[in-house]
Amino acid sequence: MNPALDPDVCWKAVLSRDASLDGEFVFAVRSTGVYCRPSCPARHPLRRNVQFYATVGEAEQAGFRACLRCKPNQPQMRHPQSDLVAGLCRYIEAHAPDNLSLQKLSEQSGLSPTHLLRTFRAVTGLTPKQYHTACRMKNFKGLLRKGVRVTDAIYDAGFGSSSRLYENAGKMGLTPSEIRSGGANTWIYYTTTTTDLGLMLVAGTDRGLCAVELGETTEPLVKALAEQYPNASLRPLQEPYPESFRRWIDTLQMQAKGLAPRKQLPLDIQVSEFQMRVYQHLRTIPVGKTQTYGEVAAAIGQPQASRAVGHACATNPVALTVPCHRVVLSNGEAGGYRWSEERKRKLLELEQKPAKTAASR
Ligand SMILES: [Zn+2]
Missing domain, CATH: 3.30.160.70 (Methylated DNA-protein cysteine methyltransferase domain)
Incomplete structure (x- = not known):
């Protein structure tokens, strides 16, 4: 490989499909045996399979053949609007966390939405939206590498919610566990x-x-x-x-004040399928009501399993949001609670209050 080629600079140009470096070098993919221009619209290979050559000749000598999409062995055909698209790319990069509608980009570029879409795709191989998502994903990964918390990085990168990040992660070649782990363990x-x-x-x-x-x-x-x-x-x-x-x-x-939540909170708990069924049922018991262990067992279709229900309650990892305190003994007593029986009685009392007030009116 040409010592003048900085592999980091080259790889960056490949990832951003930087057409301005077309002709400066080509990149070859060991797994496919093909070499490409930096701006090739094809899906990016894995970094470890890539090597860089200063010229087409060197790549061919090393046994690689020219890509049929970007045709690196043929004279460069610059798209007449490639400068305009390059400008748009820089604009999208600078505004990656913002909402960028096609309409907005159309105003920015002076092209009609349809024309913009067609031109952008012709030059980059991507839709503006795909390019935008790729920018956000890149920023997101950068933030994680800097040690920013996942929850913060999701917002800072402009994804708005983790579900939207997960939606895009697969397409961007990032697994949910990679996102969650940030390269190490779960945070x-x-x-x-x-x-x-x-x-x-x-x-x-x-x-x-x-x-x-x-x-x-x-x-x-x-x-x-x-x-x-x-x-x-x-x-x-x-x-x-x-x-x-x-x-x-x-x-x-x-x-904790005995009031009903407006919305059930999302859970990320590692429990058995049986526990999950119990917990899901418990979440349907309204504030102010209780059920016995036997009633819960019957409700989930396993009337013989009241002891297992008791165990599921005793191992509930998420107090209040899975209201295991609403499961009581059949003799009317509160029964055990992972976080002290006294707390369970107090909580049940608090939950009775709004009901009592309503009844006394
Ligand atoms: Zn190519």
Whole structure:
């Protein structure tokens, strides 16, 4: 390989399909045996399969053949509007976190939406939207590498919600676990907050809540979290919290006062299929109502399984949001609670209150 070629610079040009470097070098793909111009519209190969050559001749000598799409061995046919498209690409890069509609890009470029779409695709091989998403994904990965929290990086890169990131991740060659792990283990964010029921630890991934624990002091709660998720990287969150985390805390605070949540919070818990069925059923028991272990077992279609239901309640990783406190003994007593029976009785009392007030009117 030509020592004058900086592989990092070349690879960057390939990833951005930088047509201005066409003719300066070609890149060859070991897995396919093909070599291309930097601006080739074909899907990008893996970096480890790529090598760079200063000239077409060198690539051919090394046994590679010319790509049929970008035709690197033929004279360059510059698209008449490639400068305009290059300008648009820079504009999209600079405004990647923003909403960029086709209409907006059309105004920016002075081309009609249809014409813009056709021209952009002809030059880059991508639609403006695909290019925009690729820019965001690149920024997102950059933020992760800098150590920015996943939840923050999702917003900062302009994805708005994690579901939109996941939608795009597959197309961009990034697996959900890669996103979640950021190259290492799962990241779990947590904080503690004071509630009417004592101290509450709230922990979650970028997908949902993974632990809600009640206690008196921070240390044992964090220790329990670490034991529950031994492979995760735990990150304490400081205020101001990311928006989604703020909403989770607000909702859990309401629930600790015995009020019904406006919306069920998303969960990211590692439990058995049976536990999940129990938890999903528990979420349908309204505030102010209770069921016995036997009733829950019958409701999920396994009337013999009341002991297993008891076990599922006792191992509930997410207090309040999965209301295992609404499962009581058949003799009317509150029964056990993972976070103390006293708390369970208090919580049931709080949940009775709004109902009582309504009844006495
Ligand atoms: Zn090509």
